[in-house]
Amino acid sequence: MLSYSLLDTLKTTLQKSKVQKLASIAAEQTFSVQELIDITFHQDEQIAFRAAWILENVFSLHQDRFLPYASYFLIKFPAQNNLSARRHYSKILALMTKKNASAALKELLGNYDTGALVNTVFSWLIDENVPVAIKSHCLNILANLSTKHSWIKEELIQTMDFLVDKESIGFYAKVKQIRKQLK
Numbered sequence: 001m002l003s004y005s006l007l008d009t010l011k012t013t014l015q016k017s018k019v020q021k022l023a024s025i026a027a028e029q030t031f032s033v034q035e036l037i038d039i040t041f042h043q044d045e046q047i048a049f050r051a052a053w054i055l056e057n058v059f060s061l062h063q064d065r066f067l068p069y070a071s072y073f074l075i076k077f078p079a080q081n082n083l084s085a086r087r088h089y090s091k092i093l094a095l096m097t098k099k100n101a102s103a104a105l106k107e108l109l110g111n112y113d114t115g116a117l118v119n120t121v122f123s124w125l126i127d128e129n130v131p132v133a134i135k136s137h138c139l140n141i142l143a144n145l146s147t148k149h150s151w152i153k154e155e156l157i158q159t160m161d162f163l164v165d166k167e168s169i170g171f172y173a174k175v176k177q178i179r180k181q182l183k
Helices: 003-010 016-027 033-039 045-061 063-079 083-096 103-111 115-126 132-145 151-163 169-182
Strands: none
Touching (some): 003 033, 003 045, 016 045, 033 045, 033 063, 045 063, 045 083, 063 083, 063 103, 063 115, 083 115, 083 132, 132 151, 132 169, 151 169
């Protein structure tokens, strides 16, 4: 599938099954994951969102295809300004930083300067315009990276204390979970 036909496909409403099929097409190397990452920055917010949704499915269902572009994803992560795409970006990074992530991802993140990622994730967490679903993934990311950056734990606890009364009950439940993880 060439870029223009992928763009044509992304201009239409997608169902989950179609997203998974497109993720499989990406896994078959019909179009590149790097190209898909680039499309997540498309000026049409719906196209960018759909590309990010497919990207998340590539990561979840065909991680071997995502891995060669994981560094590119990490480089591009701080520049993502589309809130709909951020939801998928933050979920991917939360999964990448999980304790049970693949050895390849652990090695990549262990050697990667994650400072810009941490700064970006903290800024998303405190931004009142960012939806709670993204903030929830941000909490996971920061808790997961607290083993690499010891200063995160205290900063995250203070930030959660500040935000917990300003956000939804769902956020409160997530904060409770993260506090357990940090102990």
